[in-house]
Amino acid sequence: MIFITGDTHGDIDYKKLLALKEKNLSYDDFLIICGDAGICWSPQLFQYHLDLYNDIGCTIIFIDGNHENFNMLNQCPLVEYLGALMHQIDKHIFHVLRGEIMTIKDKTFLCIGGAVSIDKMYRTPYVSWWPEEEITYHDIDNALNNLEKIDNKVDFVITHCCDTSTVLRVFGFRRDVCTDQLMFIDKVVDYKHWFFGHYHFDREINDKKTCLYQNIVELV
């Protein structure tokens, strides 16, 4: 089985995952978190978070959100897993890099983490805010290069924030450098469905885009 959900923020929004614990999952089952997993946030809480997330009993793959400790993420070993470059956080917990395409049970997922923190002026650089949160041209380049090999076609797109046209339709504002970068992706990629997190609500934007927060969607 493959499940996908929105921000979990360490133990703050972890409670929704207890429903998965009851399903007796194996490591052949996958949970994808659309950013702000919060597992790599505080070195002091790292082991506590690993214990919490390992307790679910499936393989966990997250993209980065804007609330991530990029120092901790970047210290983890880089591995190739499911055809994509990932940081291996723990035996069954992975962070997939931006622009990578992973394949799980014959389904392809284009993964692009990152988003702008709207409260970054109140945060401390490299303690509670990291400049690496922003999606760069390099990230989009990596995506476009990987997409080219498969005719720009994937089953799913997984991001933290969404593209500018979506954010303007939903909020009427909150356009930023990251949502602009994702405009390229929306134009170029032939996808069946796009899931994103970040905005802390659950909403079907249209028949191809879903914002996730507390909901857990079962894909396969």
Ligand SMILES: [Mn+2]
């Ligand atoms: Mn969040």
